[in-house]
Amino acid sequence: MERRTRQHEAILDVIATAGRPLLAQEVLDLATSHVPSLSLATVYRNLKALQSEGRIKSVVLPGQNPRYELEVHTHHHYFQCRQCERVFDVDACPGNLQMMAPSGFRVEDHEIILYGRCKECGDGR
Amino acid sequence: MERRTRQHEAILDVIATAGRPLLAQEVLDLATSHVPSLSLATVYRNLKALQSEGRIKSVVLPGQNPRYELEVHTHHHYFQCRQCERVFDVDACPGNLQMMAPSGFRVEDHEIILYGRCKECGDGR
DNA sequence: TCACTAATGATAATGCATTATTATTAGCAA
């Protein structure tokens, strides 16, 4: 990806602006308003390139397709709304969870996913 | 699944004995020692039946194929060893994580996955 | 503006876990 194309710009812009991890399909849907002719193949091509350049990273929730967000090298977690199914970043962290593991097991990292209602869906619509 | 077959017995036995969630392929590998002719299709067929009967449940870690364990209706979490890749149950739980969520978000449930070294792989083999 | 060629768009192909198909095997009731 050496040349600066409208498609590339739109894809990166959409991810940077969203403020939450997006599915490839969501990236396509959102970026299509900038570049109507955008193809899903181009989205995948760019996601792959951006990822290998370390500009974005993939976020995978159990049983779901990968989502993509800007790479920030800070430890964080995720919240998924059961209503709108969107995923949001969560900065809080309970810290080391070594105490949760059975004796003899060494905990090196952890992943936490919260499920519930996001702010917008909170009233039950 | 009305009839009691050797295959069915072997599959359920392997899951009950393992004490940890098993991949379909692991179920096949382990149960094959009981029933050498066992087919992967039969494993899938039985997993599906056992699941719809509520006898087992599937455990899905991000980006991985589903694993299966006996259904116990107690809230628990998982630990995956980075060395042997096996998954273990973790009974401990930090409790309600509402405090982790951004304001306005309601947390209804959570999932925690610990990663590290299991007891057997702890010494670095 | 031109030439070169990277990137795109459209779509076919892939990879792979899971499911369907079908001939065969084997529970189980009589």
Added chain:
DNA sequence: TTGCTAATAATAATGCATTATCATTAGTGA
């Protein structure tokens, strides 16, 4: 033991996200 048919074994088919192909479009340096 026999007959019925559920379950199995082997393998082809599916579903679907992602990747490859290739003709066309459009950046970019000269």
